[in-house]
Amino acid sequence: MLIPNLYTIKNTEKIDENNFKVQIELNPNHQVFEGHFPNNPITPGVCMMQIIKEITEGFVLKDLFLSKVSNVKFMATINPFINPILDLSLNVVCENNEVKVKNSSFFETTNALKFSAIYKVLD
Numbered sequence: 169m170l171i172p173n174l175y176t177i178k179n180t181e182k183i184d185e186n187n188f189k190v191q192i193e194l195n196p197n198h199q200v201f202e203g204h205f206p207n208n209p210i211t212p213g214v215c216m217m218q219i220i221k222e223i224t225e226g227f228v229l230k231d232l233f234l235s236k237v238s239n240v241k242f243m244a245t246i247n248p249f250i251n252p253i254l255d256l257s258l259n260v261v262c263e264n265n266e267v268k269v270k271n272s273s274f275f276e277t278t279n280a281l282k283f284s285a286i287y288k289v290l291d
Contacts, residue, residue, distance in 0.1 A: 170218055174198050177223070178253070190223055190256045196248035211246035216281055220256065220271050224287065227260055228267055232287035235266070239284040244275075251275035265289045 179191040194211060201209035217234070225232050246254065259270040266286050273281040 169222060171198075171200065171215060174200060174215060175219055186259055186261055188223075188227060188258045188260065190258065192219065192223075192254050192256065194246070194248040194252045194254065196252055198248075201248060209248055211248055213240070213242050213281075216246070216273060217283065217285075220258070220269065220273075220283060220285075221287065223256065224258065224260055224267060224269050227258075228262060228289075230267070231290040232267055233290055234285060235288045236286040237284070238286070239282060241282040242280070243282065244278050244280040246275060246280050251278075254280070 173195055175192045175194050177190060178193050181189040183189060196209065200212065200215065204210060204212050217240070221232055221234060253275065255274045257272045261268045266288060269283070269285050269287065271281070271283040272279055273283070
């Protein structure tokens with residue numbers, strides 16, 4: 169974990185070979201929220217991208233390097249004190265030496281993030 173104690177995985181469900189649902193809980197007391205932003209904590213987008221990468225690495229059991237982001241839309245701010253529980257839907261496809269990921273991240277019924285990327289598998 170690149171940023172220790174930022175989140176915990178609460179539940180993981182494999183829907184089929186390529187689709188997964190994961191529920192995480194953000195740690196609202198993590199120091200990253202002291203700087204982003206004081207008295208108005210918002211989960212940094214780059215942290216969400218890192219969380220998705222780490223979860224994907226757990227599914228494919230390989231170390232990954234972010235190669236290309238084809239789509240990223242931050243659709244709602246994620247305040248870890250108000251909405252610490254996030255539900256992530258991931259479509260993960262391994263082809264050759266790449267892993268393609270499509271993600272939607274929600275809190276309650278609000279879609280907070282849409283993210284599509286290609287990762288290179290590290291040897």
